[in-house]
Amino acid sequence: MSAVLAVGPLASVTVPPLEIPALVLPALVDTLIMVGIVMAIVVLVGVPLGALVHNLAPGGLIEHRALHTALSWTISVGRSLPFLILMASIVPFTRFITGTNIGIAAAVVPMSIAGIAFFTRIVENSLRSVPVELVRVARASGASPLQIVTSVQLGEAVPSIIGGLTINTIAMIEYSAIAGTIGAGGIGYVAVTYGYQRFDHGVMLATIVILVALVAVVQLTGDRLVRATTPRARRDRANTPRSIPA
Amino acid sequence: MIQIEKLTKRYGDAERGVLVLDSLSLGVASREIAAVVGPSGAGKSTLAQCTTLLERPTSGSIIVNGDELTGLRESELRLARRRIGTVFQADGLLSRRTVAQNVALPLEYLGVTRAGIRSRVGDLLDRVGLLDKAQRYPHELSGGQRQRVGIARALALRPSVLLSDEATSGLDPESTASVVALLKELRDELDLSILFITHEMDTVLAVADTVARLDHGRIVEAGPLVDLLRDPDSALGATLRPYRSALPAAPNETAWRVQYSEDAVPPNWIAELSTELGTPVSLLGASIETVHGRAVGHATIGLAVADAGLALAALRRLGLEGGPIEPAAAGSVDEAGPGIPATAVDRAPALEAAS
Numbered sequence: 276m277s278a279v280l281a282v283g284p285l286a287s288v289t290v291p292p293l294e295i296p297a298l299v300l301p302a303l304v305d306t307l308i309m310v311g312i313v314m315a316i317v318v319l320v321g322v323p324l325g326a327l328v329h330n331l332a333p334g335g336l337i338e339h340r341a342l343h344t345a346l347s348w349t350i351s352v353g354r355s356l357p358f359l360i361l362m363a364s365i366v367p368f369t370r371f372i373t374g375t376n377i378g379i380a381a382a383v384v385p386m387s388i389a390g391i392a393f394f395t396r397i398v399e400n401s402l403r404s405v406p407v408e409l410v411r412v413a414r415a416s417g418a419s420p421l422q423i424v425t426s427v428q429l430g431e432a433v434p435s436i437i438g439g440l441t442i443n444t445i446a447m448i449e450y451s452a453i454a455g456t457i458g459a460g461g462i463g464y465v466a467v468t469y470g471y472q473r474f475d476h477g478v479m480l481a482t483i484v485i486l487v488a489l490v491a492v493v494q495l496t497g498d499r500l501v502r503a504t505t506p507r508a509r510r511d512r513a514n515t516p517r518s519i520p521a
Numbered sequence: 522m523i524q525i526e527k528l529t530k531r532y533g534d535a536e537r538g539v540l541v542l543d544s545l546s547l548g549v550a551s552r553e554i555a556a557v558v559g560p561s562g563a564g565k566s567t568l569a570q571c572t573t574l575l576e577r578p579t580s581g582s583i584i585v586n587g588d589e590l591t592g593l594r595e596s597e598l599r600l601a602r603r604r605i606g607t608v609f610q611a612d613g614l615l616s617r618r619t620v621a622q623n624v625a626l627p628l629e630y631l632g633v634t635r636a637g638i639r640s641r642v643g644d645l646l647d648r649v650g651l652l653d654k655a656q657r658y659p660h661e662l663s664g665g666q667r668q669r670v671g672i673a674r675a676l677a678l679r680p681s682v683l684l685s686d687e688a689t690s691g692l693d694p695e696s697t698a699s700v701v702a703l704l705k706e707l708r709d710e711l712d713l714s715i716l717f718i719t720h721e722m723d724t725v726l727a728v729a730d731t732v733a734r735l736d737h738g739r740i741v742e743a744g745p746l747v748d749l750l751r752d753p754d755s756a757l758g759a760t761l762r763p764y765r766s767a768l769p770a771a772p773n774e775t776a777w778r779v780q781y782s783e784d785a786v787p788p789n790w791i792a793e794l795s796t797e798l799g800t801p802v803s804l805l806g807a808s809i810e811t812v813h814g815r816a817v818g819h820a821t822i823g824l825a826v827a828d829a830g831l832a833l834a835a836l837r838r839l840g841l842e843g844g845p846i847e848p849a850a851a852g853s854v855d856e857a858g859p860g861i862p863a864t865a866v867d868r869a870p871a872l873e874a875a876s
């Protein structure tokens with residue numbers, strides 16, 4: 276109450292409870308579009324990139340020290356920058372690609388870059404847990420490197436990669452909220468402009484509930500998929516599936 | 522058939538690297554099972570990897586049915602490897618694929634049509650006796666069954682050589698026996714040359730036609746299994762069938778160790794020996810069996826004879842080789858120590874001790 280009093284003139288802007296859905300739901304759709312586009316790009320680029328990094332490493336299928344070091348460093352740089360800084364620092368690049376530095380299109384670029392760096396590491400880590408004997412057997416069976424990557428490395432790592440994808444998607448929902456603060460739209464934008472800047476508790480609460488529900492749905496779906504893709508877990512539902520730890 | 526000639530493998534550079542295989546030569550004829558035994562670290566797995574050219578040999582050649590495989594480029598190697606089926610200790614089955622899908626892998630890599638794959642996989646699973654498990658996942662099978670799936674997969678491309686690196690190691694005796702029986706059956710039906718690498722001596726007795734002992738990257742002893750078992754001077758023969766604890770000889774007797782050295786040893790040789798020498802023969806310990814239908818084995822007997830030469834001649838006439846155990850060596854009759862059941866004796870250390 277005191278907060279509302281303190282802002283005084285802005286208090287009248289508080290959104291009436293019945294109008295909250297009309298404000299929040301389109302924002303949710305924006306978030307879903309943003310995260311959906313980003314995750315599609317992240318998977319399309321991150322899976323091959325992760326497989327490449329894994330196999331350029333010593334002991335990999337196409338071992339190459341220099342290339343591996345260069346690629347690994349690039350990814351580490353992408354991983355180490357806080358998202359807000361990354362987003363701000365690549366504005367010229369974003370503008371070059373999308374022609375704008377505001378809105379969903381502009382948010383997709385930094386989010387994809389951060390997401391790809393994150394997911395490449397997740398894929399690399401998942402592939403590392405595939406026993407090397409399996410690769411040896413495939414080589415002895417006459418498989419080409421590409422066949423080994425697809426049938427053995429990625430094939431065996433599917434549940435683990437899906438587990439990582441779940442974590443990555445949730446991280447992207449969080450990034451979309453951060454991107455929202457620079458006007459990208461979506462739930463994050465609503466939460467910041469209404470909930471934070473205008474102290475509209477109703478809107479703030481609604482965005483929190485929606486974000487929590489969204490993350491829960493993603494996690495649940497991810498867990499289901501992990502179980503469905505693990506033959507051992509599929510038959511033996513009492514045991515929790517092996518997924519990569521958060 | 523497969524011929525390995527002067528195979529040398531060195532890890533690292535010429536000065537500081539390790540020489541794992543040292544100019545090793547070995548041949549396996551068609552329809553032959555050649556066992557390679559040796560202590561851990563002897564280079565057995567390196568030999569297996571070099572044979573399939575998963576590891577490039579430093580020098581030497583691998584010749585399968587007259588074709589030289591070394592010196593091929595990587596893309597050609599992929600084709601060449603298909604002539605050699607490999608079974609590893611770790612079954613190497615993909616956990617997310619069914620038994621049938623696992624066996625289909627080499628065919629998929631080759632680009633065989635779907636219909637072709639289906640019929641070939643059916644044949645293979647039938648051959649290894651797992652047709653009813655086709656739609657199961659690896660984790661639903663026993664170790665022996667998984668290994669049989671591995672064998673079916675290794676045979677998918679109709680290789681002429683089957684390479685097995687510790688394929689039965691870690692299996693229980695029953696599963697080992699079933700895998701061994703399967704390998705022998707396949708050898709006969711498909712005219713395979715099988716290179717069987719193991720450190721388990723019991724399995725060698727059950728499967729091998731010839732045996733070679735690898736130590737420090739060299740073959741230190743090799744020959745047909747039965748010959749080695751019958752040769753009293755063969756270290757490998759002794760490791761394959763070690764002496765177990767025997768009873769001590771009576772005070773008036775000397776303990777003799779005798780070994781079957783010919784096919785024609787009469788089953789009642791103890792009675793015949795007793796008659797010939799005119800003295801009782803005490804049986805203190807014995808281990809006799811047939812390998813490939815031929816009698817092999819050894820016995821420890823107690824003899825009260827003054828003339829050892831006479832006894833030796835009588836033994837020879839019966840197809841046995843041997844001699845009295847010197848009192849100093851008597852203690853070593855019992856390598857395992859009294860009271861320890863034979864099955865509890867790990868033979869791998871014995872192998873190392875023999876080298």
Ligand SMILES: Nc1ncnc2c1ncn2[C@@H]1O[C@H](COP(=O)(O)OP(=O)(O)O)[C@@H](O)[C@H]1O
Nearest residue numbers: 532539541559560561562563564565566567568
């Ligand atoms: N990739 C490698 N690099 C260096 N040394 C190796 C490598 N693989 C095996 N070795 C060495 O070669 C020797 C023989 O190993 P291995 O062939 O696995 O023996 P085994 O199968 O008979 O136990 C060991 O001393 C091992 O340390």
Ligand SMILES: [Mg+2]
Nearest residue numbers: 565566567687
């Ligand atoms: Mg080994």
